Amino acid sequence: MRAMPNARSHPDPLVRPFASAHADGRAHHFAIVPAAGSGSRMGTERPKQYLPLLGRPLIHHTLAVLCGSPHIDKVFVVLSIDDREWSRHDWSALGEKLVPLFCGGATRADSVLGGLRAIGAEVAQSDWILVHDAARPCLAAWHIDKLVRELAHEKVGGLLAVPVADTLKRADDYHRVAATVPRDSLWQAQTPQMFRYIMLRRALENASQVTDEASAMEAAGLSPRLVQGDTTNLKVTYPLDLHLAEWILQNREGLKS
């Protein structure tokens, strides 16, 4: 008869019966960086995370800030199974924290969930996971500091976000204004989004068609906390964003809010 696996040491945290912890008794912080997208809105043949930005692949800037953060123990970057670019670049300057995982999926949520599954054996259930888009290369150390500090005593976790600053219009099918939408209480979600490993994994396993981690947590009935960031942490989506990102990185010191 085949021996039953010991549930307490089972590699899949969803099977373990109670929250495990590290030997030092504290929750650790890990980053997951979804980088398996094709960048269709950018319109370039090369996926946007590898486009040159100040002499390095765009994603190098993103990973450098995460790897350089004293808060973060390891940085897992989730790449497409078919990725042809990663091995063409030198990542050695980023040090030992960086771990590539070739397990990206069809959507951003699939890529994040693939990453969470892949690291299941080395994280504790209550560890914090910071999910950050590869396509946000202007993340700054102070963004991470603020997020980690403000969420340290939260049960659920939360995300960086900025209050909507413009008047909002809902369009009809002909690009005419159908309505003005009250912007009170509206925020634009950014990343990192920081949640406990087991809660985030369960939420994503059960969610359908979510565009960020917070949405999956909301679908699970939880209320992530909004931590105010700033617009320098932009997502490079369209060609103009690449120029804005370059300017922000070159002028970073003068932009600290």
Ligand SMILES: Nc1ccn([C@@H]2O[C@H](COP(=O)(O)OP(=O)(O)OP(=O)(O)O)[C@@H](O)[C@H]2O)c(=O)n1
């Ligand atoms: N299947 C996917 C799709 C997206 N991403 C990642 O999720 C982040 C945010 O997604 P987005 O800006 O939409 O990137 P793309 O999907 O590459 O862009 P587009 O939607 O324009 O195709 C990016 O770092 C992207 O690489 C991913 O890991 N796996």
Ligand SMILES: C[C@](O)(CO)[C@H](O)COP(=O)(O)O
């Ligand atoms: C996660 C995100 O960056 C928060 O703004 C965003 O939802 C990603 O969306 P995309 O449509 O995959 O670019």
